[in-house]
Amino acid sequence: MQRSLALIGLGTGVLLGVAGLASPPKNGAKLAPIDFVRDIRPLLSQNCIPCHGSDDKKRQAGLRLDTREGAMGKLPSGHFAVVSKKPAQSALLQRLTAPAALRMPPVASGKKLSAQEIALLQRWVAEGANFANHWAFQKPVRPALPKVQNAAWGKNPIDAFILSRLEREKLTPNPPADRYTLIRRVSLDLTGLPPTPQEVTDFIADKSTNAYEKVVDRLLASPHYGEKWARMWLDLARYADSAGYGSDPLRPNLWPWREWVIRAFNTNMPYDRFTTEQLAGDLLPNPTPDQLAATTFHRNTMTNTEGGTDREEFRTAAVKDRTITTMQVWMGLTMGCAQCHSHKFDPISQKDFYSFFAFFNQTEDNDMPDERPTMPYHTEEQRRKLDSLKAELAQMQMAGDKAAIAAKQKEIEGIRTTALPVMRELSSDKQRKTTVLVLANFLQKGESVTASVPASFPRLPADAPQNRLGVAQWLVSKDNPLTARVAVNRFWAHLFGRGIVETEEDFGTQGAQPSHPELLDWLALEFMSKGWDIKGLLKTIVLSSTYRQSAKVTPLHLQKDSRNVLLARYPRRRLDAEGVRDQALLLSGLLSRKIGGASVFPPQPEGMWQAAFNGDRTYPTSTGEDRYRRGLYTFWRRTVPYPSMAVFDAPSREACTMRRQPTNTPLQALVTLNDPVYLELAQAMGRRIVQEGGATPESRVRFALQLVLARPPQSTQVQTLLQLYQAELAHFKAEPQAAESMAVKALGALPNGMDAAEQAAWTVVANTLLNLDGVLTIG
């Protein structure tokens, strides 16, 4: 019984894999008390709330079961649905087992409660029908640190939460990963790039007790740190270099915002400021150019330039997107369904949706093809130059040389600006009236609404303005139960492959239960109390013993916790799309380490750009170092995402993506085996192997293995690759034309002294190495 109860209670199933862990009660043992949130709420949500929830238009029989008052109050029929401790008087229970015509849920709904589920509801009423509100809508409470038996294991409080649960489930954490594994892991996690051979050697040689912490500090200070985490944020912000919809025209002027994000992460901008500047930088007093540029966050929405479209229709669509995205990104709530009808599960009514929408409904932009309004954006370098030119001009004006003044003015005007789309509020006399849109149709206006935050959550802070700035302040207020939790959960998910709440995009009642609720709250409160310090948070996590465990999977793990929810091991997982590319670039030696700037066009197959109603069909393949920039700089055309990254689950960025679902498919194998880009990288790596790997094939194989896996090679690995090399060498010696193709075709002529057959064979070896499971995964 215990086992099945646990299974029922776990709803969307994060814990399904471990549900069986709860030790079964011996016969006659007392059952654990019902937990409303775990056991009852999901049952009501799934089966009853659609007709008996917060939506008063859909509500049947005047009964609402999402609040205690609703469930316990007298019904219009005179009955009581739920009477505490009195199952026999509770109409709800009677209807569950009534004859078909009266039974709930109605037979026609196709829903049916199992006997166990009904028993669970009966027990719940008998035990007092305790109603607790959904955990995520309560403010986090600082938990006491749990006691653990193996007190020596933990390095910080994170470990206490993880270990106490493991001990309860009779699992022991894995031993720590070795240093080779650790430096590759943490380098990839914090900067998205593997360590260089020198970095590995330095770490192995460093005998000081804080050697690992020094590595972490170096990585957090690396400019590549900002690139890695900007990548995460770009998915949320649905950043792309085209406007979307049918004709999908190019937006070559959005990249300065990406640069802003990279800089914000690199300078460790506190998350509350990061939030405020992006949502409402333009409404801050005397905003700086950077604060204005930050607001492009919400100009990443799509624009429909297809002929014959209604501007207001797609302006409204963009404002809805901003409303939904804001709730998604900061509070992990799904608001989309409330645009048509009140949310079936969470306390967000349709009126709440349009009241929140009203905050975003007051900007000037209007689905115009030219993306008005924009600001003239200068890079930092351009700004420095402008400042000095202006100073010179001022001096000349004092001197009065007209010709010199004119020349200087011309020079100033000659500095190219980028017209960056930004948020700009309508003046007070031009503000729009917002109404509910019936069935989300922009032509069907319902009742008028005023801007406000959803009624079930804390109100706007007393001193907050009634605009987007107020929304930002509300999100980062200490009273907001969700913002910090959602943020720390996201960072956690990027380091462990899964959030403490697995459904990063849904903290509502339909979302997954947190695997470690106290840990989530501890992290959230810690994050806020330390000033929303992102680098600090990441450092705490990666310094934990939990993070430093080995990834070795044992039969016991598979048996007790196959999905690794409890973290008795480090979660081995595949690199993301950009990670696969960036790593191959680095290993080949071709990676450009340039930070920021406009988007680039690494080679892609011919003929991909043939969007309707659009003349931009020539993909302007980059030359020089721009061929070898990191994945996040790749030009992102929404209707034609860069194909090799799309195969590795990179989204189209048409809408906010809270989490990529990793897949493992044959098309991925084709990319890293055959894409000319990866062949070029294999050729470059082949040359690097010969140049840096010593004089003999064996030393070169050893060098190559050490390079890609960042650890000393094993002799069986060396043997396998040596055999491959020798066989390929013999083949290519006999086939000089094939050798020429394999060694030269993508990258160009061989350096002096290199032999085509040898290089062709090394290219095959490098191509094989770039496809190693241990290279494609982080372990």
Add this chain to the structure above:
Amino acid sequence: MDELKLSQVRAVTRRTFFNGMGAGIGAMALEALMAQEGKAQPPAPKQNAPLTPKKPHHKPRAKSVIYLHMSGAPPTLDMFDYKPKLVELNMKPCPQSLLKGERFAFIKGVPTILGSPHKFAQHGQSGAWVCDLLPHTASMVDDLTIIRSVVTDQFNHAPAEMFLYTGSAIPGDAAMGSWLTYGLGSENQDLPGFVVLVSGGTDPTGGKSLWSSGFLPSVYQGVQCRSTGEPILYLNDPPGLSRSERRRSLDALAKLNEAEAKQYGDPETLTRIAQYELAYRMQMAVPDVTDVRKESQSTLDMYGVKPGEASFAKNCLLARRMVEKGVRYVQLYDWGWDIHGTGPGDDLMTAFPNKCRDMDRAANALIKDLKQRGMLDDTLVVWGGEFGRTPMNEARGGSKYLGRDHHPHNYCIWMAGGGIKRGQVYGETDEFGYHVVKDKVGIRDLQATILYQMGLDPFTLSYPYQGLNHRLIGPTNEAQIRHELLS
């Protein structure tokens, strides 16, 4: 691990894959591996082998779908919905009653009525009216159900296509082909389960969002087979690398990966090994299925295919070849049907007859070919666009060329095979061809009916995402399975 154990692991990995068995390859192979190690055998964790065939909800009437989409929305008033009244009122001002409360994409002011400039006649036992630009289609009306009453609620191309194929006018939801492969898997593991073929030199307006897997795992994404270059991106080995050399490198790779699987015990590693083997087989299977030179000259002639030349006809033939090999869903998009009449390139007198000629022959050949091979009963073929076109002449900017503007209130499609009634004309519009007056078929009805014919319950086929059980037919239950269309 010694050679014996290694080969056993390999055997398990490959056997599992070849047989297209259900539960996770990696997990099974790992079990074998651990059993070899003499350790306790853990229960197999749930892993995905996502494209292996799955049990349908009920007995299917069709195994595969071929959807022929005419991108741009063909003027079906000039093809299947004959309106003498429009001919009678040709070039007269449109009655105000039809314009009230209407929005148009391009028409401004009071437009004139446009009678079809092409001739119509009745054909077959069903007596279906077909325009004389479609002689081949006219010859097969008794194999079709022609629906003259399809209604959408979108009248811009991209949103209308998105609504039709993903159930949502906004990008981000899963395509019908993704839903079908998610629900049913695919019969041939060496080919993608959901293939997209584009002709006419331009992607459909909705772009690649139309074959996106949306919130479903990306393994259900439509795979575009291209008419030039490699049939599937990155399918070809690099120039200079022969098959035997590729095999040798994959063997080395498998050996290294197997050692690693043993070291870390990660089932995902063995799944990856299997994916590389599958990729290797796909590299042979795809060129084979896309090689139309393997067809007889008479078949090529019947479709109007010239090998080496991209065309809608070639895509129709490829669709048949793929369905024959067990591909679940083949989606064709043919560009060039947006008949506004802004010039000879998109008008009713020049552009339209040209498009009709190529389409008519190829679509008819497809039906005949499927029928000859006894495949039509198992293959559901659908032909249609994304919305209708106005009964009025568009005359954008005073254009002298004839054409029609976008119109959401009705259009015609046809369906054949896969348990669809033969020789039926269904639904009716008013005398202007403006509104449906009988047997309205909504887009969601169409989606529900297709899923149903494939053995899936459109109301329960769902995927939980962002707190909602998403379905192709949308969150409400307005969709109806249209049994009147079924035999």
